[in-house]
Amino acid sequence: MLFIFALIAPIVFTDVYHRHLMVLFGIFAILALSLDVSMGYLGELPLGHAAFFGLGAYASALLALKLHLPFWLTLPLSGLFTGIMGLLIGIPSFRLKGPYFAIVTLGFAQIVYLIVTNWVSFTRGPMGITQIPAPVIKLPYFSTFTFATEFSYYYIVYGTVLFSIFVTEKLINSRTGRAILAIRENEPLALSIGIQSYYFKLIAFGVGTMLAGMGGSVYAHYFRVITPDLVGVYYMVNALMMVMVGGVGSIGGALLGAFIFTVIPETLRIVEDLRLIIFGGILLVSIIYLPKGVIRGLEALISVCLTRIRSKN
Amino acid sequence: MAFWNILAQQLAFGIVNGFGYVLLAIGLTLIFGIMNVINFAHGEFYMLGAFLVYTIITYLHLSYIPALILTTFVVGVMGMICEKIAVRPLRTRHELSLLLATLGLSIILVNGAQLLWNPRPKQIPNQLEELSIVFGNVYLTYQRVFLVILAIALIVFLQFFIKRTTMGKLLRATAQNRDGAALVGINIDWIHNFTFGLGSALAGISGALLGSTVMIYPYIGQTMVMKAFIIVILAGLGSIPGAVIGGVALGVVEAIAAGYISIEYKDAFGYAMLIIILLIKPSGLFSTKKV
Numbered sequence: 001m002l003f004i005f006a007l008i009a010p011i012v013f014t015d016v017y018h019r020h021l022m023v024l025f026g027i028f029a030i031l032a033l034s035l036d037v038s039m040g041y042l043g044e045l046p047l048g049h050a051a052f053f054g055l056g057a058y059a060s061a062l063l064a065l066k067l068h069l070p071f072w073l074t075l076p077l078s079g080l081f082t083g084i085m086g087l088l089i090g091i092p093s094f095r096l097k098g099p100y101f102a103i104v105t106l107g108f109a110q111i112v113y114l115i116v117t118n119w120v121s122f123t124r125g126p127m128g129i130t131q132i133p134a135p136v137i138k139l140p141y142f143s144t145f146t147f148a149t150e151f152s153y154y155y156i157v158y159g160t161v162l163f164s165i166f167v168t169e170k171l172i173n174s175r176t177g178r179a180i181l182a183i184r185e186n187e188p189l190a191l192s193i194g195i196q197s198y199y200f201k202l203i204a205f206g207v208g209t210m211l212a213g214m215g216g217s218v219y220a221h222y223f224r225v226i227t228p229d230l231v232g233v234y235y236m237v238n239a240l241m242m243v244m245v246g247g248v249g250s251i252g253g254a255l256l257g258a259f260i261f262t263v264i265p266e267t268l269r270i271v272e273d274l275r276l277i278i279f280g281g282i283l284l285v286s287i288i289y290l291p292k293g294v295i296r297g298l299e300a301l302i303s304v305c306l307t308r309i310r311s312k313n
Numbered sequence: 314m315a316f317w318n319i320l321a322q323q324l325a326f327g328i329v330n331g332f333g334y335v336l337l338a339i340g341l342t343l344i345f346g347i348m349n350v351i352n353f354a355h356g357e358f359y360m361l362g363a364f365l366v367y368t369i370i371t372y373l374h375l376s377y378i379p380a381l382i383l384t385t386f387v388v389g390v391m392g393m394i395c396e397k398i399a400v401r402p403l404r405t406r407h408e409l410s411l412l413l414a415t416l417g418l419s420i421i422l423v424n425g426a427q428l429l430w431n432p433r434p435k436q437i438p439n440q441l442e443e444l445s446i447v448f449g450n451v452y453l454t455y456q457r458v459f460l461v462i463l464a465i466a467l468i469v470f471l472q473f474f475i476k477r478t479t480m481g482k483l484l485r486a487t488a489q490n491r492d493g494a495a496l497v498g499i500n501i502d503w504i505h506n507f508t509f510g511l512g513s514a515l516a517g518i519s520g521a522l523l524g525s526t527v528m529i530y531p532y533i534g535q536t537m538v539m540k541a542f543i544i545v546i547l548a549g550l551g552s553i554p555g556a557v558i559g560g561v562a563l564g565v566v567e568a569i570a571a572g573y574i575s576i577e578y579k580d581a582f583g584y585a586m587l588i589i590i591l592l593i594k595p596s597g598l599f600s601t602k603k604v
Contacts (some may be wrong), residue, residue, distance in 0.1 A: 040336055045409045045418075092591055099351040102412060104591060107584040134467055233535065243415060263387045273428055275469040280420030287414045288402045 019151055021262055022220060028258035030215035031235070032242035033164045037208035039240075041172060042201060043184035045102040048089070048109035049239055052082045052209040052271055054231030055112060056216025058123060061132045071135035075160075075217045082213025083206045090205040094198055109231065116228045128227030129223065132220050153222055160218050164211050165251055171207055180204050234260030237279060245286045247293025253283030256295050318450045323572040324565060325448075329457040332464035333523035337537060338544035338556040339471065339513030345545070347410065347508045349399060353415040355516055356538025362388050362517030362533060363524025364430055367437045377439045377525070379419045384521050385514050392513025393506050399501070401507065419534070426531040434528040442525055459470025460522045461510035467518070468557060475553075484508065516541075534544075536580055543587045 031053055038046045059078040059097020063069045067075070093104040116123050123129065135156060171177050182190040183197045190197055220226050222274060229235075239262060264282075268275050341355045369380040399418045402597040403411050437544055441456040486494040487504045495501045524533070544563055548555025563583055570582040 043409075045412060092588055095590060099408060099412060099547065100591065102351070102409070103546065104588060107539060107543070107587050110536075111581050111584045114578060114581045233420075237416070240413065240416070245347065274424075276424040277421050277428070280417045280424065283417035283420070284399055284414055287410050288399075291406065291410060 003121075019154060021266065023154050023157050023258075025259055025262040026030070026154070026161050027215060027219050028238070028242060029255050029261055030157075030164050030211060030218065031239050031256040032213035032246065032258040033213060034169055034208045035172065035210040035239045036243050036249065036251070037168060037211065037309065038205055039243050040253075041057050041180050041184060042204045042208075044201070044205075046105040046196045046205070046208070047102045047236060047240075048105035048107075049107035049113075049208075049212060050233075050235035051105075051231050052086060052113040053216040053219070053235060053239070054116070054226075054228075055085060056082045056213025057220040057230050058116060058129070058216075059213065060217035061129045061220045064221070065129065065131070071133070071217075071221050075214055078217040079210045081208030081281040082216070085213075086203055086209025087206045089209075092200045094201045094205070098285040109236065111287070113228060113231045116231055117295060123228075126228060128225055129220075130225050132224045132226070134224065135221055152251070157218055157222070160214060167207060167211065168251055174202060196215060198307075199229065212258055234276070237276070237283070238312075241286075243281050244283060245290070245294055247295030250293075250295055253293045253295035254300075260294070319572065321449070323568045325451045325453055326457075327565035327568030328561055329453065329461055329526075329564070330523065330568065331561035332461045333519050333560075334540055334544055335557050335560030335563055336464055336467060336515050336519040338541045338548070338560050339468070339553055340512035340519070341538075341541045342545045342548070342553065342556050343484075343508055343515075344512040347484055348400070348505050350415065350509075351408065351411060351412045351511070352509075353538060354395065354399075354419040354422060355415075355512070355541055356534030356536070357419050357426075358388050358392055358513040358516035358534075359520035359524075360426060360529075360534035361391065361422070361535045362520025363437065363529040363533065364426060364435075364520075364531075365517070366521040366524065367435055367529065368430075370438050377441055381518070381521050385518050386518025388520075389514030392517075393510040395513070396509035401505070405504075419538075421495050421579050423531055423534060425473040432531055435601045436523075436528055437525045439525045445516055452527070455571070456522075456525050460526075463518075463522065467515075469555075472553065480507075506519060539580075539582060543583045546587055 031050075034052075035046070035049045038044050038049070046080045056078040059081045059281055060071075060074040063074040064071065089105065089108050093101050096104065100297045113138075117125055119125070133152075140299075172181070179190070182193075183200060191238055197232055216230070219230070242257030242261045243254055244257070245260060246255070247253025265275060268278060271278075286293070325393070325525055330504055332398035337355070337359055340358075341352060343354050344350055344355070344524075365384040366377070366380050369383055370377065373380075377589055395418055398573060399414050400411065403414055439456060441459055442454050445452045445454045446458055475484060483494070483499055483504055484507075486497075486499060487501060487508075494504075520533075520537075540563060544559040547562065563586070566582060566586060567579055571579040
């Protein structure tokens with residue numbers, strides 16, 4: 001039902017602003033889902049996750065501008081690129097547990113940020129990349145169709161979100177997924193029954209970073225302008241909060257988190273300077289008081305209501 | 314001859330910065346060793362140290378050394394308050410929740426500082442920075458020499474404090490076995506509070522000392538916390554002698570890299586070093602013996 005609602009949503013809400021928010025929500029949903037693969041299912045904390053999102057955006061933009069590849073190629077290629085980068089970073093860092101992993105991925109994010117900012121001849125440094133082309137379909141015998149409006153772009157984002165949900169769902173409900181969950185719950189036990197935890201961790205991380213890169217690509221071709229900020233702290237914190245506040249380890253949680261953090265920053269526009277402070281506060285409060293996320297709270301609330309209604313009948 | 318002069322000067326700068334990093338890293342490693350908390354807000358206390366010294370000198374017109382002492386105490390107390398708000402409620406939770414909580418704390422502190430002091434880079438007014446001493450062909454400002462002397466004194470004092478005093482014994486007992494320590498009547502809440510305060514105060518001193526040699530802005534803490542992580546991972550988390558060697562080594566590597574390879578990518582060499590070390594020897598180069 002939600003899928004259908006999401007499908008017709010841009011037809012119901014006709015003004016540009018709401019459509020823009022819906023596109024934004026979709027992009028954040030991809031980011032949150034991809035982070036949740038590592039955070040929720042793997043039980044690791046990749047602090048460099050936004051770097052993969054940013055890398056995807058840069059890869060996609062540069063492929064489109066320097067090699068003139070169409071969006072339909074740059075999207076999977078940037079996913080492939082960040083997935084491979086994820087594997088390369090995962091190989092050394094998964095030898096380590098918990099906090100070490102978090103620190104190494106953060107170090108990686110810092111290196112990416114330094115390169116993106118300082119390699120001016122290639123990435124244009126702090127000026128960012130502009131004039132990234134919008135996706136185009138060239139139909140034979142018809143005119144070409146450009147996805148330049150919020151309305152048409154929404155369906156590209158929608159498709160990518162569906163793809164991300166599908167991949168996450170497939171990953172978790174497969175043999176691999178069960179092995180990954182077993183590792184999260186009890187790694188020594190998983191190892192003892194012959195699960196090669198190292199490889200499964202790499203697979204999950206690779207999938208997560210690939211999705212993040214695709215999210216970045218979708219971002220780049222929507223906004224058509226990207227700056228090194230994409231790799232920086234703001235997006236990392238944003239993604240972490242979506243997953244933490246929404247609910248770790250659940251697709252619904254990641255989507256809800258993405259929704260909350262699309263709406264909240266918009267309402268906080270009046271207090272621009274305080275925005276990140278409030279974000280930090282929300283993060284802190286939600287870790288202390290809502291460790292399982294809003295989605296679990298909602299689920300509990302709904303089940304309580306249902307049992308009340310049933311008992312009354 | 315010029316080659317050796319430049320090399321000596323770079324090495325001297327590297328060692329001075331390295332001693333600043335050591336203080337920061339010891340703070341981080343104490344907090345980890347005793348409380349088992351990976352403190353992502355550690356760099357923010359460094360930043361606060363630098364900005365408080367700046368504020369005290371500019372607005373209260375104190376000279377540098379009294380300002381330094383005052384700053385150290387204020388940052389220590391702020392650390393204790395932060396521990397009470399953000400760390401204590403999560404003590405029994407998973408270490409990653411704690412890590413995220415300190416990240417939240419860090420975001421609040423950075424952006425709070427940006428609001429309070431605005432993002433423009435500042436210079437700490439400091440007379441010690443205006444005069445230099447010449448050793449052969451190496452020029453160092455008084456501030457840098459003072460930094461090294463104070464850092465060495467503090468390291469020696471900390472070693473003595475942890476190994477020889479009753480408080481040090483309590484800290485070590487808590488580090489070894491938290492429940493056991495609680496069982497024999499050690500007030501764990503107080504020990505953790507004290508440790509976080511001490512660690513933060515060390516970061517604050519480091520910020521007040523190193524901050525005087527460079528321009529300061531609210532985001533300095535975020536690169537500094539990474540440096541501290543690089544050092545403690547290099548050294549093995551929880552080891553003070555390791556942190557000393559690791560800190561000086563990082564300072565020297567950065568100085569050499571900045572002098573001979575590329576100044577923009579100076580920080581990247583540290584991160585690269587981190588990843589390489591984790592590849593070769595994940596437990597750190599030195600003993601992982603706790604505090």
